[in-house]
Amino acid sequence: MKKIIMITPGKVTSINLAIQLENIFGEYTEVKSYCLEDDLDFDPTNALVVLSSPNTMDKRIQDLIDNGLEYIVAQRVINHRYISELLNLPRGTEVLLVNDRPESSHEAMVQLQALGVNYIKYYPYYPGIASYPELDISVTVGEPHLVPFGVKKVINIGTRQIDIVTVVDIANRLGLMKALGDRLSSQYVNHIINLLNRINDTAKDMRIISSRLETVANCLAKAIIYINKSGDVIVSNQEMCNILKCSYEDIVGKNIKDILPQILKINGHDEVDIIRIHNKELFVTSNVIEGKGSEDGIIYTFEKSEEIEKNEHEIRRRTSENAIRTNYYTFDDIFYKSSNMKDLINKVKSFALTDSTILIQGESGTGKELFAQSIHSASHRASGPFVPVNFASMSSSLIESELFGYEEGSFTGAMKGGKRGLFEEAHGGTIFLDEIGDASLDFQCRLLRVIQERQVRRVGGLKEIPINVRLIAATNKDLASEVRKGNFRADLYYRLNVLPVRMLSLRERKQDILVLANLFLQRYSSGKISNIEHALEIDAINLLYEYDWPGNIRQLENAMEYIANVWRKDKKLSVRELPEYITHSSDKLEGSILIDILGNNTIWILRKIMNFNGLGRRYLAELAKEEDIDLTEGKIRSLLNSAEVLGLVETNTGRKGTVLTEKGYKLMSSINNIK
Known part of the structure; x- marks a missing residue:
């Protein structure tokens, strides 16, 4: 009785192929396995040597053959029983094909493609290869231990098996065709049928998926076109047909240059543009598909401009619901009895009816935000959001991202999908910039541009987003003085100070x-x-x-x-x-002896000058009249002359008027117990 000697370059392959031969011929003959690393110490008498490939032939085997050894070089095929997972990979998936030798890697690739698994991109890998792409998936033919480090998914389709032709040849050499012929043919036919059934099931699943995707595409409100590298349309939907006023057959399979040549200039990642089709403006976004499990190409998404406006309005309405409330303060919530307060409120009510920018200046605690909310409530924007921003409490490093928003990935910790800024939140309503005098000079420059252009650009973004907001700013600082000191931009001050409001202490x-x-x-x-x-x-x-x-x-x-x-x-x-x-x-x-010397009227004048960082005689006289204090402009001039002699004040020409000296500040701080 003859014996079968299986010889392969590697040990794992030798064992697996010997198992296959044992299952077929083990009842009739002995099967032994060797690899080229072993000592080939078998008895060649009555032996049929099966070589896994021509590369298995070395000098030792050649010597045996020269001495009359009977041998067969096997033909091998992919073991289809283990390719189910491979069949489930999406079209265009890139994989490493791992085997022990360059020849066996390329041979396995050719056989997989011949088997019909030709929609996957294969890259060979074997020990000693000079370079290879770093991919997440590898396919190996029974050599998982050779898969390079870093691969996330390994699909082992098993060692390539000896094909039916070689098996029949072995049976003939052993004189076993009569005993095994019917069984071999039925097994081969069974394997073919099983493979066809699997491919048929996969095709059926693909048809179902394709039908579902077609249904989803046609349910989209947006129009889509998917083209391959050559520009041929692979997928479209009914909305695209409606826009182009043609049938599905007129689009799919045609080249894009014959249908929509104007979009060929839009071919980058997330590139956007506006085009006109049949007198309708459409917002077009391109998305490059490359190495993502599908055929390489570009997906174009088309959206009607009126739909964008409608959706934007709805999004802003819903996301601003938290900012919108019905209990904003109104002018009715301001309690007063004094006539000067009544005059101030009447003036501000007239400001509320406009859309002009308002600058509210006044000491802390005078109710600047109360007035800002009342202005909003009395304006035509009352149904929109009121968004307050306090510069004194906001970190300088976060102020831009908070006010203008940011795009995804623009900085560490940025939210997925990005975030709308407070200016966007205030769209259609009022934004209240409290403590604006505390804003940095760098930020003032950016804020000036937003006020001028009425557009914001998110941090890390490229698009300009239009905003429709009413702007109210407030501060407890004298911004005119801050401008002179170089702490506040003059151009921003004049942009803000369109309708000035001075709060009464x-x-x-x-x-x-x-x-x-x-x-x-x-x-x-x-x-x-x-x-x-x-x-x-x-x-x-x-x-x-x-x-x-x-x-x-x-x-x-x-x-x-x-x-x-x-x-x-x-x-x-x-x-x-x-x-x-x-x-x-x-x-x-x-x-205080100081009050006895100076008198209450002088103290009152010095206090006003201190609070306002400088005042003229005429304005001091108006304040005295409002507070029902018996001080005419002439009396004030006389008292100021006395204070100047004492070194408490100095007189300037122009709007600033009289200001306190350092000695005057120390005196008033002592009296008021305020540093």
Whole structure:
């Protein structure tokens, strides 16, 4: 009885092919396996040597053949039983084909393509190869240990098997055709049928997927065209047919230059343009398909301009719902009694009816945001968003991305998909730039451009996004003075200062102290105190009028909250029971020899000059009239001359008027206990 000797270059292949031969011939003959690394110590008597390939022939085997050894060089084929996973790879997938030798790698590639798996891009890999692409998927024919490091997915389709022709030749050589002939033919036919069934099932699945994709494409509101490298249209949809006013057959299979030559200039990654088809403007986006599991080419997406506008409006409406609310402050929420406050509100109400930029300047605590919200509520933008931005509380490193938004990947930590900025959030409404005087000079330059162009560009973006916003800015700084000092851009100041609003300090509207005090006391006492006279002795009430309230309404509110907490129903509070910052200030003013020397009128003038960083006599006279203080322009001139002799003030020509000297600042700081 003859024996079969299987010889291959590698050990793994030798074992696998010997198993195949054992399954077929093991009942009738002995099968042994060797590789070229082994000592070929078999007895050649009655041996049929099967070589896995011509490359297996070395000198030792050639010597045996020269001495009469009977041999066969096997033909080998892909083992189709293990290619299911390979059949599931998308068209155009790039893979490394891994084998032990260059010849066997190329041979496996040729056989896979001949088998019909020719829609995959194969790149050979074998030990010692000089260069190869770094891919995520490798296909190996029974050599997974040779797969290079870094490959994420390995598909092992098994060692290539000895084909039916070689098997029949072996059976003939062994004299076993009579015993094995019928079985070999039926097994071969079975293998072919199984392979065809698998291919048929895969084709059926592909047809189902194709049908589903066609349904999805036709349900899209956007028109699409997918072209290959040659410019031939591979896929389109019904919306594209509607735009071009032609049938599906008139598009698919045709070259794009014959259908839409104007889009050939749009061929980059995420490139956009606007084209006109049949007098309709269309927004076109291109997306290059390359090495993504499909045939290389370009997908063009077309969207009607009116649809973009409609969708943008809906997106902005929905995403701005959190910013829009119905309880913004209105002018009815501002409580006052003084005539100068009434005049200010009437003027600002007329500003609200316009779309011009407003600059609100005033001391801290005077209600700048209250006025800004009231302006918004009285404007035609009342149904839109009101978006406040506080420059004093915002990090300089984040301010641009917060106001203008950013694109995905523009910096570490950027949200996927990017983020809309606050200017975009305010589209159709009002953006309130509070504490604008704290903005850096670099940012002021960018803000100026946004105000001029009414467009924003996101951080990391290339597109200009149009915005429709009403702009209100506010600051507790004297921006004109900041411009002179070089801390604020003059061009930005003039862009903001279209409609100027100067907020009144509480010192300028002392008639309103009682009105506001009663309001705050009722709020913080839960209605238990309806009038300040029920909570304070008359001396304490008078002291509230005399106090200068450097923190304005916010400080008055805090004082009333304090009183509401310490008040007891059976006893009114005295002067000594008021907050210390009020009583200490009173002690200093009453006991100060400076006030006795200078007089209350001079102190009042110096305080105004300090608060406004310089004032002219005429404006001081107007303020005195508003506060019902008996100071004419002539009296003010006389008092200022005396203060100048004492070195407390210096007189300038122009709008700035009289300003405090360093000595004057120290004096007033001492009196007010304010640094």
